Amino acid sequence: KAGVTQTPRYLIKTRGQQVTLSCSPISGHRSVSWYQQTPGQGLQFLFEYFSETQRNKGNFPGRFSGRQFSNSRSEMNVSTLELGDSALYLCASSVDRVQETQYFGPGTRLLVL
């Protein structure tokens, strides 16, 4: 079974631009979560989607948004990029319940100049 895939793997943007990252979960997984990883803040939860509904959101500004499609694929968008948005963005998928293991993709590394 294929793992979680994320595209693109690397991205360079400039301040003020916007970016969209994509995540395809493991087949049969309906829950998709997003995390931001930075050297200073570590791994922080962004949001979680299930059946196209956001069930939980982390403590990030409104510039960070996401959505999930009917095929469980998910996208996250960051508008008006800031230097501090440079990070590794990780997507994880699971079947559904809280007890289910989250399986992570390789991440998208975003550099904001």
Added chain:
Amino acid sequence: AQSVTQPDIHITVSEGASLELRCNYSYGATPYLFWYVQSPGQGLQLLLKYFSGDTLVQGIKGFEAEFKRSQSSFNLRKPSVHWSDAAEYFCAVGSNDYKLSFGAGTTVTVRA
């Protein structure tokens, strides 16, 4: 709110020696606990998890962890470390609101 503390930022261990990584959590209900490993430039790979039952959990790559409710700990151990175990290790607690809270991570260096 849940939280995880990994007291050791960096650990250096000789190849063949034993390894123990510490993890303390704070969570009001029954915790769902995980250990993940991350190699440079990679995503997170699950080593093992604890939901309930036997407090000693076996994982992949020869790792095990022990859940101690009285100490709010979930320490990771490996009896004999291989050079390929050099990586960053994250302890995480899962909550009923569908998110994982991670510790800051412990970087493991393996010397020959």
